[in-house]
Amino acid sequence: xxxxTCDIKLTVNxxxxxxxxxxxxxxxxxxREDLSLTGSHVGCEHGFCGACxxxxxxxxxxxxxxxxxxxxxxxVETIEGVSDAGEITDLQAAFEQRNALQCGFCTPGxxxxxxxxxxxxxxxxxxxxxxxxxxxxxxxxxxxxxVDAVEAVAQARAGxxx
Amino acid sequence: xKPAPFAYAKARSLDEAIALLGKHGDGARLLxxxxxxxxxxxxxxxxxxxxxxxxxxxxxxxxxxxxxHIEIGAMVRHAQAERAREIAEYAPLIALxxxxxxxxxxxxxxxxxxxLAFADPAAELPACVLALGGELEISxxxxxxxxxxxxxxxxxxxxxxxxxxxxxxxxIPEATAQSRVGFAEFARRxxxxxxxxxxxxxxxxxKGLADVRLAYFGVGQxxxxxxxxxxxxxxGKLDAAIAALDDxxxxxxxxxxxxxxxKHLAGVLLKRVAQQLSEKRA
Numbered sequence: 001x002x003x004x005t006c007d008i009k010l011t012v013n014x015x016x017x018x019x020x021x022x023x024x025x026x027x028x029x030x031x032r033e034d035l036s037l038t039g040s041h042v043g044c045e046h047g048f049c050g051a052c053x054x055x056x057x058x059x060x061x062x063x064x065x066x067x068x069x070x071x072x073x074x075x076v077e078t079i080e081g082v083s084d085a086g087e088i089t090d091l092q093a094a095f096e097q098r099n100a101l102q103c104g105f106c107t108p109g110x111x112x113x114x115x116x117x118x119x120x121x122x123x124x125x126x127x128x129x130x131x132x133x134x135x136x137x138x139x140x141x142x143x144x145x146x147v148d149a150v151e152a153v154a155q156a157r158a159g160x161x162x
Numbered sequence: 163x164k165p166a167p168f169a170y171a172k173a174r175s176l177d178e179a180i181a182l183l184g185k186h187g188d189g190a191r192l193l194x195x196x197x198x199x200x201x202x203x204x205x206x207x208x209x210x211x212x213x214x215x216x217x218x219x220x221x222x223x224x225x226x227x228x229x230x231h232i233e234i235g236a237m238v239r240h241a242q243a244e245r246a247r248e249i250a251e252y253a254p255l256i257a258l259x260x261x262x263x264x265x266x267x268x269x270x271x272x273x274x275x276x277x278l279a280f281a282d283p284a285a286e287l288p289a290c291v292l293a294l295g296g297e298l299e300i301s302x303x304x305x306x307x308x309x310x311x312x313x314x315x316x317x318x319x320x321x322x323x324x325x326x327x328x329x330x331x332x333x334i335p336e337a338t339a340q341s342r343v344g345f346a347e348f349a350r351r352x353x354x355x356x357x358x359x360x361x362x363x364x365x366x367x368x369k370g371l372a373d374v375r376l377a378y379f380g381v382g383q384x385x386x387x388x389x390x391x392x393x394x395x396x397x398g399k400l401d402a403a404i405a406a407l408d409d410x411x412x413x414x415x416x417x418x419x420x421x422x423x424x425k426h427l428a429g430v431l432l433k434r435v436a437q438q439l440s441e442k443r444a
Contacts, residue, residue, distance in 0.1 A: 002167070003167040004167065004168070004169040004170065006170055022167070023167070023168055023169055023170035023213070024164065024165045024166070024167050024168055024203075026164075026200075026204075029164075045163060045164075045204045045205075046201035046204050046205055047197060047200075047201050047264075047268060050265070050267065053267055059241070059270040060266065060267040060270060061267055061270055061271050062197070062267050062268060062271070064200070064204065065196055065197050065200045065201060065268070065271070066196065066200070066271065067170070067193075067196070067200070067213075069170050070193075070196070070215060070217065113266065113267065116266065117266075130352075131261075131352060132266055134265055134351070134352040134353045135264065135265025135266065135267060135268065135353055136265075
């Protein structure tokens with residue numbers, strides 16, 4: 001059976017992209033295979049693990065449950081773009097300092113998800129942090145260090161604003 | 163896994179979506195938020211030949227108050243509803259349920275209409291709309307029609323939606339000062355589908371409750387009302403209501419738990435939700 005394709009135009013990490021994609025291609029496969037942005041990871045491919053988390057038009061989505069063709073006309077941001085822009089430098093440093101990663105497979109998704117929680121400028125409780133990160137699986141750390149890192153950054157950012 | 167190949171069409175209007183469904187027949191599926199559909203396609207549980215994307219149809223993502231009802235457009239995202247003041251104020255049961263649905267990244271894309279149309283028997287929103295006595299506005303080849311929620315869920319993943327129908331909106335009666343709602347569920351992990359859940363609504367009537375509607379999910383092929391228990395709760399008899407669940411519900415063993423466990427948990431949930439129903443709205 002032939003595989004239908006579509007033309008799409010979007011921006012990825014601020015750069016315009018025009019490409020022909022298979023209609024069935026997921027956003028995360030498009031980013032990894034067509035644009036070589038391999039920071040977003042492919043884990044379960046059915047929405048459970050959160051390793052493929054990216055931003056579309058400013059909000060986090062599952063890269064495996066969004067089709068590339070649906071992102072025509074949108075702004076997509078990946079860990080590469082968000083990292084290079086310096087938006088989460090403090091969060092990345094906190095993850096490193098507290099050993100909030102080991103193999104690193106979940107880390108890009110974990111960082112983007114945590115950054116969305118911290119985006120409202122409030123200091124969430126540990127329970128709220130756990131709730132917000134509940135859709136991102138980590139098989140190495142046991143989560144304590146991740147919650148510690150997110151909490152520390154929330155407090156530091158709130159302190160810096162005062 | 164990757165989905166089997168399919169073609170993609172972005173509908174710009176309800177009429178266009180309906181026409182595409184008509185032209186392509188059984189092979190076409192509507193794509194709303196995609197948070198259940200794309201997972202099932204990735205697992206190759208189904209293989210449609212065409213996805214009709216309804217994300218580009220304007221006007222389906224509104225929340226509006228109309229004739230003492232709150233109307234939620236089918237393409238309203240879970241996250242959008244979570245932030246909406248109208249939902250918190252006039253549909254407090256939906257507001258209670260939303261945080262239990264999956265995870266933030268999924269709620270950013272998943273839609274209220276998609277949840278209703280997919281009709282997973284363990285999902286929160288179908289049970290909420292059943293508990294609230296809502297109605298569903300459906301557009302089809304022969305025009306618009308409205309279906310009451312009591313007639314909407316037909317079987318496992320089966321609804322009153324025909325092959326050429328598009329769910330356009332969900333309408334629920336606006337909550338008043340007398341409205342009472344309750345929601346609780348048991349899930350193995352935060353964000354999972356429930357083992358058993360209960361969404362409930364009632365109207366404060368003197369010191370008691372009237373118009374009690376208890377909608378269980380995760381205990382059958384569709385969300386289910388526990389009508390004998392409803393009557394007992396309206397009579398202020400909690401123990402009798404819990405005993406009545408034996409008649410009302412007939413859960414089957416599933417991959418997550420045994421029927422006896424589900425039955426027990428249904429009673430525990432009723433205790434918790436009855437307490438919520440007895441409390442005045444904040």
